[in-house]
Amino acid sequence: MTFTLEQGEMLGIVGESGSGKSVTAKALMNLLPRTAEIDGRVRFDGEDVRALAAAGSRHFWGVRMTMVFQDPMTSLNPVKKCGEQIAETLRYHLGHGRVAAMKAATDLLEQVGVPEPGRRVNQYPHQLSGGLRQRVVIAMALACEPDLLIADEPTTAVDVTVQKRILDLLDSLRKERGMSMILITHDLGVARGRCDDVAVMYAGRIVERSSTETLFDRSRHPYTDALVRSIPRIEQPSHARLDPIPGRPPELIDPPVQCAFAPRCRYAQADCLESVPPTEGVGESHEFACHHPANTPRGREALANNVAAGVTAAGLQISYRKTR
Amino acid sequence: MAGSGHAPLRGGDSTILEVEDLTVEFRVGRRDVVHAVSGISFDVLEGETLGIVGESGCGKSTVARSIVRLNEIAGGSVRYLDHDLAALSGAALRSLRPDLQMIFQDPISSLNPRRKVREVIAEGLVIWGDGQGVWSRDRIDELMETVGIDPEFGDRRVHQFSGGQAQRIGIARALALDPKVLICDEPVSALDVSVQAQILNLLEDMKQRYGLTLVFISHDLSVVKNVSDRIIVMYLGKACEIGDADLLYEQPRHPYTRALLASIPQPAPTVDESEGDISGEIPSPVSPPGGCRFRTRCPYVSAVCISDEPEMQQVGDSDHYVACHHPVVR
Numbered sequence: 001m002t003f004t005l006e007q008g009e010m011l012g013i014v015g016e017s018g019s020g021k022s023v024t025a026k027a028l029m030n031l032l033p034r035t036a037e038i039d040g041r042v043r044f045d046g047e048d049v050r051a052l053a054a055a056g057s058r059h060f061w062g063v064r065m066t067m068v069f070q071d072p073m074t075s076l077n078p079v080k081k082c083g084e085q086i087a088e089t090l091r092y093h094l095g096h097g098r099v100a101a102m103k104a105a106t107d108l109l110e111q112v113g114v115p116e117p118g119r120r121v122n123q124y125p126h127q128l129s130g131g132l133r134q135r136v137v138i139a140m141a142l143a144c145e146p147d148l149l150i151a152d153e154p155t156t157a158v159d160v161t162v163q164k165r166i167l168d169l170l171d172s173l174r175k176e177r178g179m180s181m182i183l184i185t186h187d188l189g190v191a192r193g194r195c196d197d198v199a200v201m202y203a204g205r206i207v208e209r210s211s212t213e214t215l216f217d218r219s220r221h222p223y224t225d226a227l228v229r230s231i232p233r234i235e236q237p238s239h240a241r242l243d244p245i246p247g248r249p250p251e252l253i254d255p256p257v258q259c260a261f262a263p264r265c266r267y268a269q270a271d272c273l274e275s276v277p278p279t280e281g282v283g284e285s286h287e288f289a290c291h292h293p294a295n296t297p298r299g300r301e302a303l304a305n306n307v308a309a310g311v312t313a314a315g316l317q318i319s320y321r322k323t324r
Numbered sequence: 325m326a327g328s329g330h331a332p333l334r335g336g337d338s339t340i341l342e343v344e345d346l347t348v349e350f351r352v353g354r355r356d357v358v359h360a361v362s363g364i365s366f367d368v369l370e371g372e373t374l375g376i377v378g379e380s381g382c383g384k385s386t387v388a389r390s391i392v393r394l395n396e397i398a399g400g401s402v403r404y405l406d407h408d409l410a411a412l413s414g415a416a417l418r419s420l421r422p423d424l425q426m427i428f429q430d431p432i433s434s435l436n437p438r439r440k441v442r443e444v445i446a447e448g449l450v451i452w453g454d455g456q457g458v459w460s461r462d463r464i465d466e467l468m469e470t471v472g473i474d475p476e477f478g479d480r481r482v483h484q485f486s487g488g489q490a491q492r493i494g495i496a497r498a499l500a501l502d503p504k505v506l507i508c509d510e511p512v513s514a515l516d517v518s519v520q521a522q523i524l525n526l527l528e529d530m531k532q533r534y535g536l537t538l539v540f541i542s543h544d545l546s547v548v549k550n551v552s553d554r555i556i557v558m559y560l561g562k563a564c565e566i567g568d569a570d571l572l573y574e575q576p577r578h579p580y581t582r583a584l585l586a587s588i589p590q591p592a593p594t595v596d597e598s599e600g601d602i603s604g605e606i607p608s609p610v611s612p613p614g615g616c617r618f619r620t621r622c623p624y625v626s627a628v629c630i631s632d633e634p635e636m637q638q639v640g641d642s643d644h645y646v647a648c649h650h651p652v653v654r
Contacts, residue, residue, distance in 0.1 A: 016516040159379035189589030232550035238569035244521030
């Protein structure tokens, strides 16, 4: 996969479980296990990040590039007070003294909207609600004023009203600090509402990437298109029939050389089963990897053929034509 | 928001389930009591889908579990047809179990990992018989086919299936006993989005095919609207608003309902996004606030909200009830 991120921008990476979203984040953060084989390059502000890893640079991750994880309870140390955990980051990376670090930790908690920060620094994670814990994790990630914050499903474990507050907070912090962000989520609504650009992953590849508006209004990859249609929308009347994606995501052990989505795709033609579609429009504002992109003449023709035959090249039965 | 009162009960012959003043409490430690559900009343008509929506800790799962008596009921009644489930025990309660079945959030951990899926699905029939005191393999195969699992895989175990398939098996297990009411506790929350729609459609098909009545619990407002005829919005053990699904989302009256609808990433067009900015945290259910339970976070709070608990009141003459001293009219 290839993508670039501008300073101050928010990139969303969406996909289902097992699509490779979190592995991507971990690769960027140098958190993958030793058994992982990594190829390619990650450049951060002109520097080769993987060379930094080899050089054992300890003050890059956690300082310039930081990460917020899904479950705040497991990313906090349960037997250490919240303030100490934030202060630890400052003392280790920036060499702050104990007192200065605790003072800074209190300030950070205040910045991320934790009420009564002076009391909270002395509490343990289990004494806080899920929303507050996630704020503590965000405060830790922001402690060294990073240039890039990677948030891996930061609101999946919290309720909707809390989710809104956390996302509002990340948004305003990003704007205040000119920080870049990568937001990893399975929730298309979150990506649509919050990101400048969105990349859709399927079976370990980016299958489509563009500005958020283009991606949702003029999607090209049949997977993106199908995903958007399969979600119940709040403005639909109740009992509206949903348009599910048939089948399930592929196994990634020895995948066949073909488009990974072909077995579930209504557009699939013979060529989809013969080769992995190359990514079109690389470096442009809208890229996608599909032989027969949706909402194009090529795609319409493929779909019409399949509908006429009642079956796709991959053997998927199609009984009716989907209408938007 | 603390809504109590019986206004939302419609009564009538087609009522299959009637919950009246249901109260559930759990003891924690020596003295403390968690007020999980405090005086909630609603009814479900035959063939209807009732959605229960709310944030974690609001008591929605406790309501569901109380209906099938998975937890003790501290007060109130749960009437299924002519039986008060809250008052029954032993053989009398057991004889009604086949009628009320449940499917759970985590499809894999809610099914026995050591059994073949055919045995998992058949277990209820082994205990109950399928009407004639026997069960047949054909019946299991038919059920598996109905929910979209190839009967060929009947000898596999649950861990060999994906989450979506395991949830289908959970549905087949519940359907095996030919239930009248199916209680679904967050049945799609653990599933990927592309699989979620498959399961929701399957539930809708099964409902038609077997004439089921559904109680559907979810925190996802869009999902609940999609499946439900009628919806209850819960907060801290109380009902805030009850009504026809489309009506409730079109004209939400309770400040909390509005806050929920404004908090989702693509807010409902009927509310202003700023209404989602409710302050503070949900209070502890060990010592819930007096008066309206939402008053500590409500932008419309006044003296009466602190002194008096709001009663459920009908909105106009429609199927829409709200428990609020200051319902929002826009």
